[in-house]
Amino acid sequence: MKCSEFLQELTDYLDGVIDAQTKAELEDHLAWCHNCYVVCDTTKKTIEIYRDSQLYELPDDLRTRLRTAIISKCGTRKKPGPQSV
Amino acid sequence: MATIQPKVSEPVSDELTLVQAAKAGDVGAFEELVRRYDRNVFRIAQHITQNREDAEDVVQDAFLKAYGNLNQFQGQSKFYTWLVRIAVNEALMKLRRRRPERMVSLDEDVKTEEDSLPREVADWSPNPEQQYNQAELRDILTRTIQGLPASFRTVFVLRDVEGLSTEETAEALELSIPAVKSRLLRARLQLRDRLGRFFQRREGANGKETNASGDGNQ
Secondary structure, eight states: OOHHHHHHHHHHHHHTOSOHHHHHHHHHHHHHOHHHHHHHHHHHHHHHHHHTSOTTOOOHHHHHHHHHHHHHHHHTSOSOOTTOO | OOOOOOOOOOOOTTHHHHHHHHHTTOHHHHHHHHHHHHHHHHHHHHHHHOOHHHHHHHHHHHHHHHHHTGGGOOSSSOHHHHHHHHHHHHHHHHHHHHOTTSOOOSSOOOOOGGGSSOSOOOOBOSSGGGGSOHHHHHHHHHHHHHTSOHHHHHHHIIIIISOOOHHHHHHHHTOOHHHHHHHHHHHHHHHHHHHHHHHBOEEOTTSOEEOOTTOOOO
16 A cells, blocks of 8 residues: 555544554555655544544633623514524 | 544434424424434525524524425425525525625536646645644634535535435535535545644654644645
8 A cells, every 4th residue: 555545544544443454554655654644643643632632611700791682682582483583 | 544434414204294293383383393404504594604604694594494385395304404594505505695796606627737636646634623722623624614615515514514314415506416426525635734734744854744734825
């Protein structure tokens, strides 16, 4: 397997949605190709760092204000329907 | 190497019941749906618009639009996926209004110079995120993801931050599954490449390992 072929499968490999034979081929490649090992490992870290980063969390006070505004506007409308937007 | 574990999502078994009640005019049921998903919609909107006021508007507009169009929701997809589709469209409209000079589309298949094989394969320090304080790390992560094209950023946020499946992301963005996969791969690799400037392992002058702080060039 070439490095470019490994990269094409990287997303499915990291997501764990790959058949057993391809997974074995990818892991054979990882065992000897240090560059691909590093790319795979640091891409996984990239995803985990963003997933855990809590960027752009909605503060409670803003959350309450937004929800109150939404619900009060919903309350002034008739029942939902295709014409009611 | 272990795979990425999917996010554990909240139970959605009662979601259809809430939607049915809201369709019948029960505002309290809709309020529960808002409470369940407002944080997600805000994050998605902020990532797309890159502007807090716009993101607040998107949260309001998306939920009001969802409420007004509930009868068009047929229950063939999850309510959340349907809501995300509305929110993404609202956020893109905001972005286009703010940046009329730049055509913003999720259909564009952006080619960038970073699409080739990763050039830098230097390993990262162990626990690289611990090399920076919280504010510095947030700044690095924010600036790095903001540098991606909107079409890549949105796919990455829905798949990897919000935990939607490939199929749900495709449905929410009205893209094909191969297009989602291609953009996700490129988004992940570009973010990895850019974060490497901050996180890569370096040897200090005294031979001790040091981090890459101070390298603020994007």
